[in-house]
Amino acid sequence: MCTFCGCGTTTDGKSQAASADRAPPDRSEAGGEYRSFGEHPDRHRHHHNHDHDDQEHHGHSHGNDGAIDFGGGLAGVHLPGMSQERILRLERDILSKNDAFAGANRARLKASGIFALNLLSSPGSGKTSLLVRTITDLQFHFPIAVIEGDQQTSNDADRIRATGAPAIQINTGKGCHLDAHMVGHALDQLPMAAGGLLFIENVGNLVCPAAFDLGEAHKVVVLSVTEGEDKPLKYPDMFAEADLLLLNKVDLLPYIDFDMTACVGFARRVNPRIEILTVSARTGEGLPAFYRWIEEHALDTALPAQRSV
């Protein structure tokens, strides 16, 4: 779902864009970068229209096929030109469109044997530095690509590209998170080798990105020790959604008051199944364990087993 440009794209890549209301402004294109996600790469204008025959990403069916319970039988009876008050019982997930796009992304990544991680954190936790270090260490073992999400600038994608890895910058404009539709567009543009790693660096924000499935294999939350040990309790949604917590900047522990035991306890209280690793993107401490985690979790879906870190 793109909640900004509102266009729909089917899983076979066919645009469902329709007419011209809610038209976004024009777009400037620079090296695969979306200047604002309200602005569409195809320059077409469109609204939130789509084909109701497309059950795959529509997620429900209409009319007489029984997928929706309309209750008392008034629904579906429409006489043109006549007003008819009625109640429609729908029971539909409001984020069902995003989830459908995420499902399509996931299927596409799986078909290519690509292992995708969605990195979440507040701004300044060191996500990009962590990625730069990880890419530098792993790029001769796996093909690696990155999708970068920020409200503005291509600074992060530039830093990634400096390592030699391909990167696509998504600028969300006023948006506070990436959604699955944005990521689908980025996948269209990203040169990715089969059997590779894809890092999706979400917009720095400990709240909003938690709600939006992008089609990743795992969500990884990065928390730097300078942020304080009680973040898992203050922002539980993010930690509840993640499979791995990376406690970053541990090289600074001698200089700050950070209660590691309490932080781990808070994270496990919010999410008993979360795995936790302590790392330093600056010194490299703990990173081999992160690389092993990637390799172990990627084996099922993506990376060839014979490759070792």
Next chain:
Amino acid sequence: MHEMSVAESLLELIEDEGRSQGFVRVKKIRVKLGALGHIEPEALRFCFDAVSHGSIAEGAHLDLETVAGKGWCSGCGRTVPIAERYDICPECGKSDVRMTAGDELRLAELEVD
């Protein structure tokens, strides 16, 4: 402010239904919101008012029904009320409670013309 995206998604669902079901005006929208979910009700109301302006849902009453948090306590072997995600069980005091309700974000019902 992900409530803005959620409000847009809600309006999309309503407009889709309007096209397929042939209604032109929405009078009332009933949404189920989990008490432990990630949506602030007043923010969603504010955002929906903004995005629905000029649409078939403009002026519709947005009825936000809160779904209380519940979890399955493996110690007690039953469903218990919880006030936070992964709260401790209010009955036995153990923490092994899996949330089973309270995370809803659903368009439940529309009253339309």
